[in-house]
Amino acid sequence: MTASASATPSDLHAPVFDLTLEPGSAEKDYWLDLWRYRELFIILAMRDISVRYKQTVIGAGWALIQPVLTMIVMTIVFGKVAGLHSDGAAPYPIMVFAAMLPWMFFSSALSSASQSMIGNANLISKVYFPRLIIPASSVVTSFADFVVSLLLLIGLMSWYRFPPSWNILALPVFIGIVFLAALGPGLFITALNVKYRDFRYVIPFLIQFGLYVTPVGFSSSVIREKLGAKLFFFYSINPMVGVIDGFRWAILGKNSPLDLPGFFLSLLVTALLLGLGISYFRKTEKGFADII
Amino acid sequence: MSSGTVISVENLGKTYRVSHQAERQRYVALRDVLADRIKGFSPFRSRRTASRSSTEDFWALKDVSFEVRQGEVVGIIGRNGAGKSTLLKILSRITEPSKGRVRIKGRVASLLEVGTGFHPELTGRENTFLNGAILGMSRAEIKRKFDEIVSFAEVERFLDTAVKHYSSGMYVRLAFAVAAHLEPEILIVDEVLAVGDADFQRKCLGKMQDVANKGRTVLFVSHQLGVLKALCSSGILLKGGKSHYYQRIEPTIQEYLDSFQEAPKAPVRNNPFIESIEIGLNRKGPGHVFFGEALDIVIALRKLTPAQIGINLSIRNQSGRLLALFSTNPHDGVRIPVQREVRLIFTMEFCCFSPGKYFVDIAVTEPAVRIIEELPNAATFEILPKCIGGHWPYEARFGDVFPQHSWHVAVC
Secondary structure: OHHHHOOOHHHHOOOOOOEEEOOOHHHOOHHHHHHHOHHHHHHHHHHHHHHHHHHOHHHHHHHHHHHHHHHHHHHHHHHHHOOOOOOOOOOHHHHHHHHHHHHHHHHHHHHHHHHHHHHOHHHHHHOOOOOOHHHHHHHHHHHHHHHHHHHHHHHHHHHOOOOOOHHHHHHHHHHHHHHHHHHHHHHHHHHHHHHEHHHHHHHHHHHHHHHHOOOOOOOHHHHHHHHHHHHHHHHOOOHHHHHHHHHHHHHHHHHOOOOHHHHHHHHHHHHHHHHHHHHHHHHHHOOHHHHO | OOOOEEEEEEEEEEEEEEEOOOOOOOOEOHHHHHHHHHHHHOOOOOHHHHHHOOEEEEEEEEEEEEEEEOOOEEEEEEOOOOOHHHHHHHHOOOOOOOEEEEEEOOOEEEEOOOOOOOOOOOEHHHHHHHHHHHOOOOHHHHHHHHHHHHHHHOOHHHOOOEHHHOOHHHHHHHHHHHHHOOOOOEEEEOOOOOOOOHHHHHHHHHHHHHHHHOOOEEEEEOOOHHHHHHHOOEEEEEEOOEEEEEOOHHHHHHHHHHHHHOOOOOOOOOOOOEEEEEEOOOOOOOOEEEOOOOEEEEEEEOOOOOOOOEEEEEEEOOOOOEEEEEEOOHHHOOOOOOOOOEEEEEEEOOOOEOOEEEEEEEEEEEOOOEEEEEEEEEEEEEEEOOEOOOOOEOOHHHOOEOOOOOOOOOOO
């Protein structure tokens, strides 16, 4: 539309083209293009969310039941049976729930992102748009469940009469971090999954494995006491360690002090994975329409 | 470059990597990649491993160049496999060219499918916005045209019903209505008009005509030669990965029809599997069969068949439309022996195609898994008119086919 409006007389003699397609041209203006397609991004995310919550009554219920049951089991297993201590004076269920918020978001984002390309195969082979939109919008969909569980946390905290400290104001920052922490590996797995169609069998295992090496059911201070500060630093290579410690610091206040070196290491790994994920995705996305 | 050029295509080419043995599907299994890597390290590396990865570049488009001026309505014609879809995909940015350059001036919208992204669980209203956004409309634009779209599709009463409850006609109408209200400067349309009932098709064609009359540029792929003739001002014929541009549509169509006459006759090139194809030898000379008599197609296979194979045989009419597809199926007891010279005889007892010229495509398949080799236009045959049961000779104007049938009158 704008192209014809801005046409000047000289255009009539030497046409000025808006778009050049040649090998490798997709690389140019990548981010600008992504911005141009922001409306599609929002609409796709809305579609996924509304389908998810429309399809089943369970849809919304599932987002509630799953974290609650998991929290109860973990509180019993780690808090009661194993007798691990909580962070400071914080009730064990709240400490578990503060970690489950980011963990469930992370794991559901990973698995839904990895399926997103295959699920939208017909879009990809019939319409152009920056492919990054698809996995990114599926991460946003998982975020809807996250918001529902956040409401649960508020309920849980008022049940235990556990008031948040001022730290809670920093929560949005950590939410941003978990978003990026999920997006990086999510993009990587998405691209791998398009290329190697049997990769999806590996994903549930990766997520299950991740749960064991991430302090969800127990406090990371338990790990620090056992491993010592030096080894704990390496434990933080797992980016979710930093994210979860951040969440607990924000939600539990001074009960759960933040281990800064470990936190920054997690941040660094998060950034690294994000860069790697985006660059691998960009490298492979050109071929998606040909192989999907 | 002439003035008013809105699309300029120079030496465009696109290759696809075709792998011969290892891949059964287009994608790769990680398991295979890892297994190959490991085998590569092991001392037991066999020759089989090496042959697994044999790939070949296939040029879907080789050297395509043309220019389209503003306001032109260009029909793109070509036989199946001539690269029409690939060309449209490159122009709509779905896939990147492997060589050459395309330059485009103005906003492009492409319609390669009706209802892309429609979700069955969502309502008509939601899907309208979704589909509009997918086709490149802004939210404000869709809002502005919403009423118009809905009345064009005639679905006012069902706007808040999930489209999974729609009849297929309603579904298609809504999908096309959204697409029809795109207002791009350049519209790329694949064969999507062949949907809906005749009434709706007429409406769609009218809409296309409107788009053209408003000075927009349209690129249009279709097998319906009549529609092309009515709608297009110029034409591009794709043939063997190359393009020929014509100022007017009529010579394009003529050239396209003529290209069928050049269909290769048996024996078939140096194909690894099929040695020759013969049709109707026992009747009125090779390639001629009387309407209503038996149609025999004899396919001679070479000895080289490595594994269980199947044959797909499809019959097309002169405008390239698929009329019938037959395939050998081991479940039906048709087994083609391995490593033997075989003559495969296909028989249709009552040849029900109306008089005219027909084309036979042969594909060698691994049954139910993949297509190994395709031979488009492997042979041609002509059906000659003949009176059946004392009636008039059946002609093409009565329809493409005339299957054996009967009438019963029951008096109530």
